[in-house]
Amino acid sequence: MLQAQRGSIVDANGNTIATASKTYSIYAVLQPLYSGDKEKLVKDKEKTATMLAKYLPMAKDKILVYLNPTSSKTKQVEFGSAGSGLSLAIKQQISRLKLPGIHFTSESSRLYEDNVFASHIIGQTTVEGSGTSAKIVGTMGLEKYFNKLLAGKNGHTSSQVDNYGYQLSTSKAKTVPAKNGGTVYTTLNSNLQNYLESLMSKVQSEYKPTEMTATLMNAKTGAIIAASQRPTFSLQTGDGVSDMWRNALVQDAYEPGSVMKIMTLSAAINSGHYNPNEYYQSGSIKVGGTTLYDWNRNGWGTIPLSQAFTRSSNVGMVKLEQEMGGATWHHYLKKFGFGQKTGVTLPDESSGTLSFSNATTQATTAYGQGIDVTVMQMLQAMSAVANNGVMLRPRIISKTVSANGTVTKYGKQTEGRIIKTSTAKAVRKAMVKVVQSSIGTGSAYKMNGVDVGVKTGTAQIAGSNGYLTGASNYIFSVAGMVPSKNPKYLLYITLKQPQNYTKAPEEMMAEIFKPLITRALALDAASDDAANATTDSTTTKMVSVTNKSTTTAQSTLSNAGYHVATVGTGNKVVQQLPVAGQTTLNGSRVILLTNGAMTMPDVSGWSKSDVLKLAQITGKKFKLKGSGYASAQSINAGALIPDTGGTITFTAQ
Structure with a gap:
């Protein structure tokens, strides 16, 4: 069999993220493999074990156990997991020792340029089969979604042979060459992705959330520029994948909390049901026999609806939902794409759930409770506000190129006009007030000289007996648009159950938000200098x-x-x-x-x-x-x- 070489996954600038490679397994020959075999055998087991212990993750005594099998008829031995998956560098170092009886076999493998780099998005592979029939198969992320293109197609050589397996002199060998795998071009920016990984690791280490996601998207094209989650895992070794095997960006459905108010305000304004000067009693409201509360249960007295979004008032959002009516609000939720997959090129995407079974559940969806969403759905919905009313499908791939040169493009894809341009601008102005106003919940995201608009969120977590209680038992989140007047970047961060609750959750997330936005803008400035x-x-x-x-x-x-x-x-x-x-x-x-x-x-x-x-x-x-x-x-x-x-x-x- 002629093995095809698996194709590469690269970043937005063509820098390699994943590529084909080889690993090696070491074995020792102790007895002649066949009569007359002149192959060198292990001569000095003590010396061999001493030298191998310098390069294998195995003690000398353990190596000697392998070299001295209980059966005297054992002809060759391998060294378990410690002797497999060796890099070319280790193989070469051992080969230079010229130890008699020490040999290697090679296997196709995958090489990742960075240990942790959007790991759940890039994915994992496994080797199926053995020997010449072994093949690498994607089992997660882009490696799985584009497995057929990346894998290529093995070739073979065939000919007629006699009873002893020798080719007949009258026959001619026919060779079908292997077709190597194609290339997957992502939209990821390696500089920003690596920086995001370092920021995420720092926050994870300091505040110990049980889960966390962060995604930076181009608000004008839908391209995902950087995205990560915690827990994460090593692309090269797989270490940590058992802590979190799911791609949280597309597989996890959760209640988004108050960030959903971006869509509620958008729907109310766009449908003509928003009167900012109308006053309402904050604190609590009764709907369908159930009392719903503001996060500040005492409320702020009688306040105008213009303050509801700024203060993140649940009661204010319920008032907007009631004035729109359930049918109108449900119509907008569907238009924003909730309850259906985005179609992003990642496997096993969830569609979330949209419950509208009674007056209470339809009211709570107005502030992000009683509705399950994915990160990709939220990015898609919010893109309509960032992109002046036209919703964009999030995308992680720019194109693929097959081995024969066939190019498939994954360009900007619009999902239609969801709201008017004037509505989008009004909502973005409201997001700026969340940062700038003394009554806003987003002052932690204020950045000198940067036009920032955000919406913060605090979502309860459903347990087996209702919602969990306790200060840290929430999914905290923030969505930001920068610059708010004409957004290029849409940044969405979620942080679940911080165990080391030493700061306000907004300040924890700001440690990712502000540095990442600062770097993105700095890179833009450098590009603009060159373009000029x-x-x-x-x-x-x-x-x-x-x-x-x-x-x-x-x-x-x-x-x-x-x-x-x-x-x-x-x-x-x-x-x-x-x-x-x-x-x-x-x-x-x-x-x-x-x-x-x-x-x-x-x-x-x-x-x-x-x-x-x-x-x-x-x-x-x-x-x-x-x-x-x-x-x-x-x-x-x-x-x-x-x-x-x-x-x-x-x-x-």
């Missing part, structure tokens, strides 16, 4: 030096005409700005972050945009005083950058 160049000859595509040695990266970029600044004392580059594939100005500055202690570069002569790049890649708070180019810095070049606290100041003149 007057001629093609002044721009070029940034090369990838991430994961290369520091000296090689510095030499490569310097030879290409860039100014290179290095942060840290390490020997390997772990991150770069601008990122690979980004259009850059010739002679511009590239900042490299290494794996060593984080040290401050000399910023003399740096522009404000260069200082901003430094802030993004280090995650530190920097401030540039004055205008023009940097001339002084509060931390000397070469000094360690503090881990916590304080703002590093640069003076410009």
Whole structure:
């Protein structure tokens, strides 16, 4: 059999995420395999065990147990899981020892460039069969959804043979060549994805939520730029997948809570049933024999409906639902796509549930209770508000290319006009008030110089005997649109049951929200600078030096005409700005972050945009005083950058 090579999964700039590879298994020959066999056998078992113990995750004594089987007739032995799945580097190191009787077999495998990188989206594979008939099969995520395209098709050679298996001299071998797998191009931006993973890990470590998701979407195209969840797992080893095998973005259906009020307000305004100057009694309301409460059970007295969204008043939303009427509200919920799959290219998507069995349940849906949704459904529904009324289907793939060159595009797909442009603008203005107003619930998301609109959410969690109680037994969430006047980014974060409840949930999520938005805007600014160049000859595509040695990266970029600044004392580059594939100005500055202690570069002569790049890649708070180019810095070049606290100041003149 001629094995096909499995195709690759790449990011938005063509950088490899997953690719075909080989792993190796080691075995030892102890007895001749057949009469006259001249194959070398293990001679010195003590030496062999000593040397192998340096490269295998197995103690010398354990290796000796394998090399001294109980049966003297055993001809060869393998070394269990510790001797399988070896990398080429380990195989080569052992081979250089030239140990008699030590041999290898190879197996097709999958190589992932990053250990944790949108793991549940990219997915997993498994090897089915053995030997030449072994094949890699996708079992999760994109690896599963596009398995047929990625797998390709094995080939074979056939000929006529005699009774002893030898090819007849009169026959001619016929070969059907293998067809390698195609390539899947995702919409993910590696820079933002890796940054999101680091932010998620930090929040997970500090506040210990039982589950968490974060998704950044292009509000104008529906492209998912970065997305992750916790718990997550290692793409390469699978470690952690047993903690959370589901793709929470499409498989988990949950009550969204108050973020749903974005759609409630949209429906009320669009249907002509919103009177902002109408007053109502906040605190509680009775519907169908059941009393429904605001999160502040005492309420805020008699207030106008214009404050309901800002204060996140459940009672206010119920009033809007009642004025619309159940039929109108249900109509809008269906238009927004709830209760049906989005069709995103990920396996096992849930359609959620939409309960409208009585007056109480239809009222509670107005504030996100009694309705189960998925993250993708929420992103799709909210896109109508971000995209001036036209709803976009979320997409994680831009195109696929088969081995024979057939291109299938997954471009922007609209789901029709859901609300009027004027409605969308009005709702976005209301989201800005949530951040800016003294009575708003979203002050934690205020960002200096950035036009941010959000809606916060706190959803109860259903248990076996009703909703759970306790301060942390909620799904907290936030949806943001940036810039609110003309959104490019839609960011949606959910955080479930933080066990280390040391801050308000809004402040916990802001530790992801604000840095990620800041970096996205910084990358946009860098791209805009390059786009404003007057001629093609002044721009070029940034090369990838991430994961290369520091000296090689510095030499490569310097030879290409860039100014290179290095942060840290390490020997390997772990991150770069601008990122690979980004259009850059010739002679511009590239900042490299290494794996060593984080040290401050000399910023003399740096522009404000260069200082901003430094802030993004280090995650530190920097401030540039004055205008023009940097001339002084509060931390000397070469000094360690503090881990916590304080703002590093640069003076410009």
